[in-house]
Amino acid sequence: MLVTITAKIRIRPTSEQQALLDATLDAYRQACNHVAQYVQKSHDTVQKNVHQANYAMLRSDYRLPSQMACSVTKTVLAKYKALKTTGVNKPTGKWTRPDFRKPQLDLCYNRDYTLRKNVFSVNTLQGRIKVAYFDTTMEQYLNGTHKLGTAKLVSKHGKYFLHIPVTIDVAELKDTNVTHVVGIDRGINFLTATYDSHGKSGFVSGKKIKSKRAHYKNLRKRLQKKGTASARRRLKKIGNRENRWMQDINHCIAKALVTNNPQGTMFVLEDLTGIRNATEKVRVRDRYVMVSWAHYDLEQKLTYKAQLHGQKVVKVDPAYTSQQCPKCGHTERANRNKRLHLFTCKNCHYRSNDDRVAAMNLYRKGINMLVPSDTVETEHDSVSQGAVNRP
Incomplete structure (x- = not known):
């Protein structure tokens, strides 16, 4: 490859x-x-x-x-x-x-x-x-x-x-050689939430990034309103600066994911194709935050870094990953409280962070893609112990 x-x-x-x-x-x-x-x-x-x-x-x-x-x-x-x-x-x-x-x-x-x-x-x-x-x-x-x-x-x-x-x-990692699976949920409050074969979870906070991007947005708004030649030059300068800064953040995240996981790792991401169409259902004041996040850039950087390190990235259907209980499988919209970022299963009452639950479900979908499924070793047997049940 x-x-x-x-x-x-x-x-x-x-x-x-x-x-x-x-x-x-x-x-x-x-x-x-x-x-x-x-x-x-x-x-x-x-x-x-x-x-x-x-x-x-x-x-x-x-x-x-x-x-x-x-x-x-x-x-x-x-x-x-x-x-x-x-x-x-x-x-x-x-x-x-x-x-x-x-x-x-x-x-x-x-x-x-x-x-x-x-x-x-x-x-x-x-x-x-x-x-x-x-x-x-x-x-x-x-x-x-x-x-x-x-x-x-x-x-x-x-x-x-x-x-x-x-x-x-480089040699392409085949499904039969996968020894470790990591589900990765990408978001705004947490840039990444991960869950792996050892039942470990990890989070990269997006609080500081969200605040800095809001600063750039307000600064652009003021400069656009001013409309002078110097303001336009300033707009172009800060635009390039913000892009370089965000790309550096994604480089650091991708590098950390690759180096902190062994060769033979399969990273499982949501397929976000067509995600921009969802902005029609989002309030106008929130659309900039929803569509300007560099999720695709992170995906590209993680993909090539993983390939160079004997790993690979796969994408799966993201449907219901934040609504399905990783313990009992019950799927319901009411399971997720978006405002509190809390997942509470209405059937078995399992509770966790909603981004972590999404990462757990992505991990499970990755496990289901493997043939045979016993290529991945799991240290825990249940969600309550820290890992998703093997299918």
């Missing part, structure tokens, strides 16, 4: 090399805008046609090396494809043209760039240069067993970063 991750390193060019990189980044950006304008007018998104119509001009007017000229077409068409996928651009009607403002450069491995220990060789408008970088974590990907893809060179605040997709071949 192939897993692709993005390795990020910072390169450290000299002042002369920095001038060459800036000129190349700017030429590539301008070339992308030129090709984007061509596609905007022609509505032609066939790569061969766009390449033939613009290649000679990209080589002569922007002095791009041959491979970079080819990459410009791919970069622009990828943006148009994204706009089409999201429904912004439709086959009929006026198209939105992507605007390339930030300095960027797509680099094809072994053509535009190569990477050796502490040396980054890259093509520029004036030929190849060798730039130093310092990142010991990259050495593990340079042993010939990993495939490096098309990298993106970006410049931010006078610093240069290289984002490199690395494809790794």
Whole structure:
């Protein structure tokens, strides 16, 4: 099974090399805008046609090396494809043209760039240069067993970063090799509530995250009301900051889940496909909280980290996971008190936190997926002792 991750390193060019990189980044950006304008007018998104119509001009007017000229077409068409996928651009009607403002450069491995220990060789408008970088974590990907893809060179605040997709071949965990199961319920009051094969529960509180996101929301509201140019710049800045902060939170949670559980673990998540449709039943003032949470980002990060560590993630139907009693199986909406976050079974009177109950039911669904079911060892025999009964 192939897993692709993005390795990020910072390169450290000299002042002369920095001038060459800036000129190349700017030429590539301008070339992308030129090709984007061509596609905007022609509505032609066939790569061969766009390449033939613009290649000679990209080589002569922007002095791009041959491979970079080819990459410009791919970069622009990828943006148009994204706009089409999201429904912004439709086959009929006026198209939105992507605007390339930030300095960027797509680099094809072994053509535009190569990477050796502490040396980054890259093509520029004036030929190849060798730039130093310092990142010991990259050495593990340079042993010939990993495939490096098309990298993106970006410049931010006078610093240069290289984002490199690395494809790794890992063994896929089969159901018959699963030795541990963890049910994970994702929420707002608790970012994650877990229940595992040993009857242990874990919670990651979302109280501070909820408070900070409310702060960002109120700050955006004030800046939007102000409406000045400086307010708009501030809006963009805090938006990027909030996204980076939330992604870091998800990285930390995913890493903790992976490292705190052994190889052979199967993480069971709810399938939240179509969850945004549920906002129609939520009060308007609560919709921002309900739809802006980064549950999908956490799922993606946990999935690839688990695959790299000999684990896997599966998704199951979330129906009634917070309403079904994990002890007797009785399912009723009245079992759950959302306001108090308390689950009380109307049949057997079992009580627990509603998020923990959801994690327990997800754990049980994970157990039911295993064939044979005796591949997972459970230390306890009943919910009252701390574990769900084996099916």
